[in-house]
Amino acid sequence: MCTSHDHDPGEASRAGAGRRGFLRATALLGATAAAAGALPAGDAEAAAPHRRPDPDSRRFTLAVMPDTQYLFDGPSIDSAPVEASLRYLLEHGEEENIVFLSHLGDLTQNGAREEFAAIGEAFRLLDRRGVGYSVLAGNHDVRASTTDQRGATPYLDAFGPRRFEGRRTFGGASPDGYNTFHRFTAGGREWLVLALDWRLSPQGHVWAKDVLARHPRTPVILTTHELVAGDDTLSDYGQQLWDRLIEDHDQIFLTLNGHYWPAARAVRENAAGHDVHLHLTNYQNRYFGGAAMIRLYRFDLDRNVIDVETVSPWVLGRAAQGLNELERQETELSGDADRFSVEIDFEERFSGFAPVPARPARPVPTMLVPGTVAYWRFEKPAGDTVRDLSGRGNDLSLVTVGGGTLGWSADHHPDQPGHGSLEFRGFKSPLKGAYLRTVDGAPLNRATFRDGYTIEAFYRLPADWDPAHHAWSGLVSRTGTGGAAGKTADDPDEPLATLSLSDDREPQWAMRPLNQQGIATNWGQETPLETWWHLAVVNDGRHTTLYVEGCPVVRNPRASAAGITSAGLPWLLGGYEYGGRIDQILHGRLGDVRIVARALPVTSFMNH
Structure with a gap:
């Protein structure tokens, strides 16, 4: 690690x-x-x-x-x-x-x-x-x-x-x-x-x-x-x-x-x-x-x-x-x-004679580090609502598109606290799938994280992941466009924040900080298919660093970035909006997701 x-x-x-x-x-x-x-x-x-x-x-x-x-x-x-x-x-x-x-x-x-x-x-x-x-x-x-x-x-x-x-x-x-x-x-x-x-x-x-x-x-x-x-x-x-x-x-x-x-x-x-x-x-x-x-x-x-x-x-x-x-x-x-x-x-x-013991699931309270504002884990199939285990009221509701469904799997990252994941089955054209959104009035919708934040997620892409149909889907994203929030530099139809996967399966954190008009972007490297990955986006109130498996990526900008601009609208898991409308849905598995209103050290990440 x-x-x-x-x-x-x-x-x-x-x-x-x-x-x-x-x-x-x-x-x-x-x-x-x-x-x-x-x-x-x-x-x-x-x-x-x-x-x-x-x-x-x-x-x-x-x-x-x-x-x-x-x-x-x-x-x-x-x-x-x-x-x-x-x-x-x-x-x-x-x-x-x-x-x-x-x-x-x-x-x-x-x-x-x-x-x-x-x-x-x-x-x-x-x-x-x-x-x-x-x-x-x-x-x-x-x-x-x-x-x-x-x-x-x-x-x-x-x-x-x-x-x-x-x-x-x-x-x-x-x-x-x-x-x-x-x-x-x-x-x-x-x-x-x-x-x-x-x-x-x-x-x-x-x-x-x-x-x-x-x-x-x-x-x-x-x-x-x-x-x-x-x-x-x-x-x-x-x-x-x-x-x-x-x-x-x-x-x-x-x-x-x-x-x-x-x-x-x-x-x-x-x-x-x-x-x-x-x-x-x-x-x-x-x-x-x-x-x-x-x-x-x-x-x-x-x-x-x-x-x-x-x-x-x-x-x-x-x-x-x-x-x-x-x-x-x-x-x-x-x-x-x-x-x-x-x-x-x-x-x-060595697995046949000396298998590495599976890491046991960790209790929810141990994952609620100081500053946790939302924590979702998927140890059973999702219904119409997924509860926010932080107790802050940032529950998620299910949204389906084109008759799409949301599956469940016991599969998970070996270092993931919760043993289970949701299986998103998104498709670009025609748009089909299901995703989750924070409920109206959730405190997270208004949060701006001026003093810093840590956003973590586990994900795995399947063998049939195709960039023509699945690229640029969001793992975790914030709805509301830059234009609607008065941030008109760059593309005003882009969402205010998104942790997405490019057509080369590169994780990308793209968002509009409070202290600038344009979009600040952190890029990771290509992540292979059929492999579990842990991502963490950490902001200390001044700069943002993207980590893959606890390792900082090379393309972390030095420019100052404070907070995340908000339009008071929901956050999405597995969905991505463009121009204020759902544009892409994740095709892959999503494990535990946690948002903390402060910068965490690597040793406090969920995969430690």
């Missing part, structure tokens, strides 16, 4: 991308020093304190590190690239809100004790800071012909459950120790990483299903070494894993694996009819064995997207020393398989 002080998320995203590019170009926060050996590990960590991720931010990053085996191959051991990537996570943890790291297996080439000792020591950079991460065994880390029932190995000695005990993100391990699950909190909810061995045994499958059953409302990212083998292709074992585990567990929405190259993606529809995104990430075939490249999965729950980027902090950190020709190709991969976005409607995707 926007507030009047919120910034544009797109602007923030662009600014963040610019900052990241600048930092990389200038050697990445100490990664150069680490690569060159200029700072001991302890000093480098102390230079940039790690802070815990923000569990409530709706933007967070999951980091992924694939096969590092060529960096830990017998006598050829080089920990610097892995350490550079891990320091990147520490040093960028707050800026990127990095919540977790998943290694995808093949940590080593031969599974030897000395190889695990070296990479195990590198990962102590994260251990010492309490950063959450998972690892799993690939075919090079263990005997490839075995399953997770293989028993003791150097892998288990280095990265078994004992390493993670007591860590806040560690959930548990299978009895054999080769499968683990981890939990982190981000976007105000819990997420689970299921890290599975290179080859699951029947016991491993039972354990994995039990973990899922014990966390039935938690979205799951499954990591393993082998699954996707190429674009839209699963390996034989990957297909088995899909058939036996992934397809029937709707919680699994994303899988990550290494083993094969080049990087690739696949999408499969699970048994619940939802897409599962399956990603292969592996760069061991590239310069310096992949140089411990990392994938950054940047979740944005408000934009319903995961932006994916692939970078090599070690190569970027060497920029100050001058990169060789091959290194210059590896700083940041930009191919379609390495830098892309995944669009996911998270609420809809």
Whole structure:
């Protein structure tokens, strides 16, 4: 939800991308020093304190590190690239809100004790800071012909459950120790990483299903070494894993694996009819064995997207020393398989196992904020009269045109106080429909709101809304023309005030203030069909601001506008007059409408 002080998320995203590019170009926060050996590990960590991720931010990053085996191959051991990537996570943890790291297996080439000792020591950079991460065994880390029932190995000695005990993100391990699950909190909810061995045994499958059953409302990212083998292709074992585990567990929405190259993606529809995104990430075939490249999965729950980027902090950190020709190709991969976005409607995707509870209706008294002069809600079909719940006597009466009718629906904006809406069925030519008008003598008819006002309404336009027949209908409007009120500038036949919808479905507040002859206009952006919207027009006695879903629109005039000119005539809901006669009737649903005789802050709007 926007507030009047919120910034544009797109602007923030662009600014963040610019900052990241600048930092990389200038050697990445100490990664150069680490690569060159200029700072001991302890000093480098102390230079940039790690802070815990923000569990409530709706933007967070999951980091992924694939096969590092060529960096830990017998006598050829080089920990610097892995350490550079891990320091990147520490040093960028707050800026990127990095919540977790998943290694995808093949940590080593031969599974030897000395190889695990070296990479195990590198990962102590994260251990010492309490950063959450998972690892799993690939075919090079263990005997490839075995399953997770293989028993003791150097892998288990280095990265078994004992390493993670007591860590806040560690959930548990299978009895054999080769499968683990981890939990982190981000976007105000819990997420689970299921890290599975290179080859699951029947016991491993039972354990994995039990973990899922014990966390039935938690979205799951499954990591393993082998699954996707190429674009839209699963390996034989990957297909088995899909058939036996992934397809029937709707919680699994994303899988990550290494083993094969080049990087690739696949999408499969699970048994619940939802897409599962399956990603292969592996760069061991590239310069310096992949140089411990990392994938950054940047979740944005408000934009319903995961932006994916692939970078090599070690190569970027060497920029100050001058990169060789091959290194210059590896700083940041930009191919379609390495830098892309995944669009996911998270609420809809998770609705099968973790539906967002519907917001309950709110009692009428809680909506009668000080200054409320009219409040209408439609929780049952309208008769000939709709009562003003503010108690101010601004009741509405039904008016029909051309035999038109007014329907009712339980449909409503998810944040609407009242659970119901009126269904207007207007048509332009010949004019037909029904609308509501305040009764004669209603106090609202005379009100001029000299000290300010807030007018709010919820609306939804149907799929068959046609600008040729339905444009310029009013949600809330005031009758009486400018000419009749002595306001003859602009078009004197226009009504004194109207909150209408243009032929492009743009909300428009057009009215004649007390302090000027002409029409003052606020414009919103196009609002898509079959979607509920909340509008608010706020005037503080000097200026008027139009809000869509609590966000101020760009076309809010700076000119002074005080009050609303009145001719003492009724207000309309769903109707629009031109030249003193009904000219258009709304085609769509109208939810709660409230008018307050003062400027309200965004936090007091009905959708809060």
